[in-house]
Amino acid sequence: MAETHQSATRSHCWSCGFEAPSGGDEWETIEVVSVGTMTRCPECGSTDVSTGR
Numbered sequence: 744m745a746e747t748h749q750s751a752t753r754s755h756c757w758s759c760g761f762e763a764p765s766g767g768d769e770w771e772t773i774e775v776v777s778v779g780t781m782t783r784c785p786e787c788g789s790t791d792v793s794t795g796r
């Protein structure tokens with residue numbers, strides 16, 4: 744497994760592989776009752792997104 748030296752945390756979509764900085768403008772956020780704010784992929788609309796903690 745390759746290890747990068749990026750300081751910025753990146754998130755990626757498990758469905759289509761879209762990747763962008765966590766919390767960046769590239770991502771869409773939606774409000775879901777009982778869950779709260781979720782990150783949604785702008786490419787495929789999936790909420791199955793890694794938030795890369």
Ligand SMILES: [Zn+2]
Pocket residue numbers: 756757758759760761784785786787788789
């Ligand atoms: Zn996606």
